[in-house]
Amino acid sequence: MLRRILVLCFILGxxxxxxxxxxxxxxxxxxxxxxxxxxxxxxxxxxxDVRFLKDLGFTHSLMAGTTRSKKDGEAQAxxxxxxxxxxxxxxxxxxxxxxxxxxxFPMSPEERIxxxxxxxxxxxxxxxxxxxxxxxxxxxYAEAFKRAIEEYKKADSGNSLKxxxxxxxRTWDLPKPEEAHPQALEAIFAAAREDGILKEGETDLAKxxxxxxxxxxxxxxxxxxxxxxxxxxxxxxxxxxxxxxxxAVKIVHGFGxxxxxxxxxxxxxxxxxxxxxxxCRPAPVIHSTQLIRxxxxxxxxxxxxxxxxxxxxxxxxxxxxxxxxxxxxNPFYRQKVEKTPEKEKELVEALRAKRREKEPALRATGRIxxxxxxxxxxxxxxxxxxxxxxxxxxxxELNQALLAAHVPFDILREQGDRRANMxxxxxxxxxxxxxxxxxxxxxxEMEQAGATIMLPADFAxxxxxxxxxxxxxxxxxxxxxxxxxxxxGKTKRAKSGLAGTPAERRAxxxxxxxxxxxxxxxxxxxxxxxxxxxxxxxxxxxxxGAKLAFLVNDLRQGQGEDGAVEHLGxxxxxxxxxxxxRDGLKALDLDTGEELKFAKAEGGWKLxxxxxxxxxxxxxxxxxxxxxxxxGPLPAAxxxxxxxxxxxxxxxxxxxxxxxxxxxxxxxxxxELLRGEAGAEPAKLVEIxxxxxxxxxxxxxxxxxxxxxAGTVYVYQLRALSPLRTAGPLSPKAEARRFRISx
Numbered sequence: 202m203l204r205r206i207l208v209l210c211f212i213l214g215x216x217x218x219x220x221x222x223x224x225x226x227x228x229x230x231x232x233x234x235x236x237x238x239x240x241x242x243x244x245x246x247x248x249x250d251v252r253f254l255k256d257l258g259f260t261h262s263l264m265a266g267t268t269r270s271k272k273d274g275e276a277q278a279x280x281x282x283x284x285x286x287x288x289x290x291x292x293x294x295x296x297x298x299x300x301x302x303x304x305x306f307p308m309s310p311e312e313r314i315x316x317x318x319x320x321x322x323x324x325x326x327x328x329x330x331x332x333x334x335x336x337x338x339x340x341x342y343a344e345a346f347k348r349a350i351e352e353y354k355k356a357d358s359g360n361s362l363k364x365x366x367x368x369x370x371r372t373w374d375l376p377k378p379e380e381a382h383p384q385a386l387e388a389i390f391a392a393a394r395e396d397g398i399l400k401e402g403e404t405d406l407a408k409x410x411x412x413x414x415x416x417x418x419x420x421x422x423x424x425x426x427x428x429x430x431x432x433x434x435x436x437x438x439x440x441x442x443x444x445x446x447x448x449a450v451k452i453v454h455g456f457g458x459x460x461x462x463x464x465x466x467x468x469x470x471x472x473x474x475x476x477x478x479x480x481c482r483p484a485p486v487i488h489s490t491q492l493i494r495x496x497x498x499x500x501x502x503x504x505x506x507x508x509x510x511x512x513x514x515x516x517x518x519x520x521x522x523x524x525x526x527x528x529x530x531n532p533f534y535r536q537k538v539e540k541t542p543e544k545e546k547e548l549v550e551a552l553r554a555k556r557r558e559k560e561p562a563l564r565a566t567g568r569i570x571x572x573x574x575x576x577x578x579x580x581x582x583x584x585x586x587x588x589x590x591x592x593x594x595x596x597x598e599l600n601q602a603l604l605a606a607h608v609p610f611d612i613l614r615e616q617g618d619r620r621a622n623m624x625x626x627x628x629x630x631x632x633x634x635x636x637x638x639x640x641x642x643x644x645x646e647m648e649q650a651g652a653t654i655m656l657p658a659d660f661a662x663x664x665x666x667x668x669x670x671x672x673x674x675x676x677x678x679x680x681x682x683x684x685x686x687x688x689x690g691k692t693k694r695a696k697s698g699l700a701g702t703p704a705e706r707r708a709x710x711x712x713x714x715x716x717x718x719x720x721x722x723x724x725x726x727x728x729x730x731x732x733x734x735x736x737x738x739x740x741x742x743x744x745x746g747a748k749l750a751f752l753v754n755d756l757r758q759g760q761g762e763d764g765a766v767e768h769l770g771x772x773x774x775x776x777x778x779x780x781x782x783r784d785g786l787k788a789l790d791l792d793t794g795e796e797l798k799f800a801k802a803e804g805g806w807k808l809x810x811x812x813x814x815x816x817x818x819x820x821x822x823x824x825x826x827x828x829x830x831x832x833g834p835l836p837a838a839x840x841x842x843x844x845x846x847x848x849x850x851x852x853x854x855x856x857x858x859x860x861x862x863x864x865x866x867x868x869x870x871x872x873e874l875l876r877g878e879a880g881a882e883p884a885k886l887v888e889i890x891x892x893x894x895x896x897x898x899x900x901x902x903x904x905x906x907x908x909x910x911a912g913t914v915y916v917y918q919l920r921a922l923s924p925l926r927t928a929g930p931l932s933p934k935a936e937a938r939r940f941r942i943s944x
Contacts (some may be wrong), residue, residue, distance in 0.1 A: 230574040231515045232567065233261040233364075236298065240527030240534070244283035249526055251287035256867050257560075258567015259293065259518075261364050266297030266353065268345035269304055281356035289359025296364030297353065299346075303331050306341055317384030321376050332385045333373050333422040334392040343428035350436050366443045367429050373421055375413040378406070389413075392424070470504055471603040474511040478612050501562035503770065503815040505569075506753045509577055510740035510817075511603055516566070524556045524563065553894045560892065564867045565924035571867075572835055572925065573819075580742040580749060583729050586611050587721065588626040588647070590619075590633075590640060604755065605714025607728055607739045608721055613643075623647045628724045630655040632677040638663055645669065653724045673724040679713055711735045727780060734775040737812055745830040748822040749791075750777060754812040770815030777820070779806045785825035792819060792925070794834035813926065838869055838921035838929035846917050846937030852907040853937045857919055859900060869900050870924040875931070876906070877916040883934070891921065914938045 237254055241247045254262050264284060288295040306313075313319040313331075320332045331338050353362060378386060389409070393399045398412040398420075413420035426442070433440045505516050532548035533540055570577070589610045602608040611626070613619045623629075623643060629652045631644065641663050648654055648671055655675045662668055714735045730739050730750045740751035756773040779786070788797040788808050797808050797820065812818045821829050843858040859869065869891040875883035886906070893899050909915055916936050921929040 229260060230570050230577045231260045232258050232570055233296075233515060233517045234259045234263065235518065236263050236265060237525055238262070238264050238284065240525060240531050241284070242280070244286070246527055247284045247287040248290075251284075251291045251293055253526055255291040255293055256567070257563050258570050258867065261294040261296055262288075263296040263298050263364065263366060266299045266349065266365075268299060268302050268342070268349040278352075278356055281353065282358075285357045285359060285361055288361035293361070294363050295357070295361040296366060297362065298366035299349075299368070301331075301342075301368055302345070303338075303341075305345075306331070306338075308337075314382055315384065317382060317386075317388040319382055320373065320385050321380050322382055323380070332388055333425045334389050334420075335385070339424050339428045342425055343432045346429050346432045347436075350433055354436065363437060363439055364441050364443070365429075365433060367426055368422065375410055375421075393420070396420075470507045471511060474508055474513045475603070475610065475612060478512065500815065501559065502565045503753070503755070505562075505566045506817050507738060507755065510738050510751050510753045512582070512609075512740075516570075518563070524559050528552050556894060557890065561870050561924060564870055568867050568924045573832065576744060576819075576831055580744040582609060583741040583743055583748065584625075585627060585726065585728060587726055588613050588623070588629045588652075590629060590631045590636065590644065602714075602717055604738050605710050605735050606717035606721060607714075607731060608717065608726065609728070609741065619643045623652075624650040626652050628653050628655065628721065628726045630675065630677075630724075631660070632657070634659045635661045638666075641666060655720070655724050673720065675717075675720045675724075679716060707736070729780050731778045731780070732775050734773065736773055737775045739777075744821075747827065747829060747831075748779075748781070750779075750818075750820045750822070752777070752810075752812050752818040752820070754814065754816055757815070770813075772811055772814050774809065774811045776807055776809050778802060778804075779808075779822055781805045781822065783824055787823045787827075789821045789823060789829055790818065791821055791829065791831070792835045792927075816926065835925050835927050836923075837927045838923035840930050841872070841919045841921055841932040844917065844919050844932040844935040846915070846935040848937065849905060852905050853909045853915060853917075854903065854905050855917060855919070855935070856903040857932065858902065859921070868923055869921045871922050872901070872904075873920050873922060873928070874904065874906075875918040875920075878913060880916075883916055883918045888922075909937075912938075 234254055237259075238247065238250050241250050251262070285295060287293075306318075308316070308318060310319070316335070316337065318332055318335050318337055320330055333339075375389075376386075381389075390399060390404060393409055393412055394401060394403070396412065398408055399405060409420075430440075430442055433442075501518075508516060528534065529549050529552055532545055532552060536548060538544055586609045590613050603610065610630075611622070613622065613629075623646060626647065629644065629647045631640075631654070634657045636644070644654055645667065648669055653671050653673055654669050655673045656669070657677055658674045718731075728739075729741050729748055732739060736754070736756035738753045738755050740749075740753070742749040742751060752775060754770060754773045756771045758769040758771060779788075782805055786799060786806055788799045788806075789795070790797055790810075797810060799806050799808050808820075810818055810820075821831075823829065839859055839861060841857050842860060845856050847854050847856075855874070861868070871891045872889040874886045874889060876886040877883035886908075889901060889904050891900050893901055906915075906917075914936065915938070916934050918934055919932045923929070
């Protein structure tokens with residue numbers, strides 16, 4: 202009887218919780234970091250690293266893994282246990298990255314050739330030489346992983362290990378027939394026939410190549426990765442898988458995560474995110490925040506904001522070793538220089554300088570994910586979007602539509618995706634002058650469902666099928682200059698239309714954006730939010746019944762004196778137009794809680810606001826009687842307490858306290874010191890970096906004012922500024938006199 206009562210109470214409690222409970226816990230926005238423990242050797246090292254990453258806002262961190270036999274068994278196991286204990290303590294998800302390792306493959310070279318295990322006749326270098334299609338290769342690698350995962354799980358008492366990056370940045374190219382061993386080529390043909398790509402006895406190399414390299418094909422290393430996935434999932438059911446992020450640009454079903462080097466211009470983030478979304482369905486999308494030509498100042502942060510604005514579900518940071526505390530203990534890492542004390546001092550200072558440049562952006566990213574993570578995880582794009590058929594394979598600058606014309610594309614990646622989603626789009630664009638019969642039939646069905654179809658002017662209609670009727674002509678290669686016609690009269694398209702200086706490229710981008718806006722408007726695309734300012738990227742979302750405009754400032758300084766592009770943000774004024782004709786609308790700045798001035802305009806409303814340099818504005822549009830139901834304004838930086846000023850031989854020494862332990866300065870990016878002289882109200886004197894760059898870290902809590910003049914009485918005040926640009930309250934005043942030495 203008691204048991205029945207307990208069961209009934211449990212059921213009743215569950216039902217009441219479902220009926221009256223609050224909103225379910227928000228999925229966290231994940232911020233991933235590559236290999237940030239390369240200098241850790243002791244338990245204290247791992248504790249330092251993991252806490253450092255946790256405080257910066259990272260949720261996942263990779264360590265180097267291996268499927269090879271471990272020579273230093275007990276020492277390696279102890280080191281792993283120390284690492285996993287730190288992950289468990291600070292709540293970080295542990296990850297392992299594995300290269301393609303075949304060092305212990307149990308066959309001689311002659312046996313590999315005879316069996317078709319070796320892919321090419323010529324071997325050497327770092328490129329894989331094993332045939333990823335061969336059953337023996339797949340079986341060997343899956344078994345190697347099974348043994349490795351069991352060893353790692355022995356050290357993972359807290360079940361922190363859930364993230365796996367499989368393979369290397371160098372994947373397998375399909376060899377030409379004359380380069381491949383006949384046995385290896387036959388194994389590849391057999392796999393293609395098994396997948397239905399080739400008929401029995403067929404050896405069509407064009408079909409084979411499309412299957413091998415297709416983003417959603419089953420070729421290349423799919424069997425190898427799938428075997429690894431199944432092996433790990435059998436041991437860790439909630440594991441996640443990612444592909445090495447540099448040159449591995451072909452993603453297969455069930456695995457996700459791809460990025461490529463981004464140029465120094467963050468506008469290329471649009472291209473990266475679009476390609477990721479095209480290639481990574483249904484697996485998670487990753488976006489790299491590493492700007493190879495300068496991951497510093499606010500550029501990293503701006504990249505993250507743009508990635509969020511364009512719909513990247515996760516953020517990824519690579520190359521973090523330049524901000525690791527342990528890097529200073531080994532400054533010669535990857536440095537082929539003479540190891541002298543002078544050189545060591547120089548390298549240590551260079552590492553600290555890089556950290557000073559990078560950390561503020563990383564702090565801000567981590568803090569914004571902490572404070573706005575639930576919003577980013579739960580917001581939904583507003584309904585009106587444009588479907589782009591068959592991925593991003595048209596004009597190379599088509600991706601710029603996201604930035605220049607504020608056109609939110611959805612990629613219709615493959616046939617199954619189109620079947621499920623085609624009817625929800627009002628506008629469908631094809632960037633190709635010719636499409637397959639299957640794609641064309643999809644276009645016909647989309648038109649029948651009510652969509653307007655956008656086609657290139659030179660689109661070739663398939664024979665034997667009806668022509669589309671609701672067509673708007675557009676030029677996907679609008680930005681691409683045309684080269685002179687060849688002897689046959691054909692005009693080639695140049696590789697890039699964004700040549701010239703930064704100012705010239707931006708002018709082209711603006712012109713293209715204006716043109717695209719006209720074309721998409723003719724097709725019926727009328728976004729909820731719009732602006733003539735092409736240097737502010739607009740994301741349109743819905744959350745809790747409110748429309749959200751996510752504005753990211755993409756305006757930066759132009760060309761520097763040395764010819765390099767300066768990645769320095771500039772404040773940017775934008776007039777935001779809202780297509781909503783209801784009366785009584787309100788616009789709310791979600792970060793400050795301030796109600797913005799809204800004015801009635803043709804077709805809706807408008808407001809004018811300034812988006813700070815390399816920053817964003819998040820604005821909610823509320824209808825009559827509505828209120829914001831999401832998180833409140835961003836919290837201010839913490840209050841500085843117990844400010845004291847005392848005589849110091851070289852000036853005035855200031856010291857203060859903070860009411861918390863902020864290890865890496867994620868809540869305090871810098872301080873603003875105010876000073877008043879001879880009874881005057883304190884005014885801003887200097888900004889002080891909030892983070893100690895030496896030792897274990899921690900926020901700065903003292904400063905020497907060496908500019909104080911002898912014989913003068915000063916009054917000081919101090920306030921903290923957070924990475925989210927919210928200032929804390931001014932401290933109580935502290936008074937001090939700068940004495941003469943003789944006094």
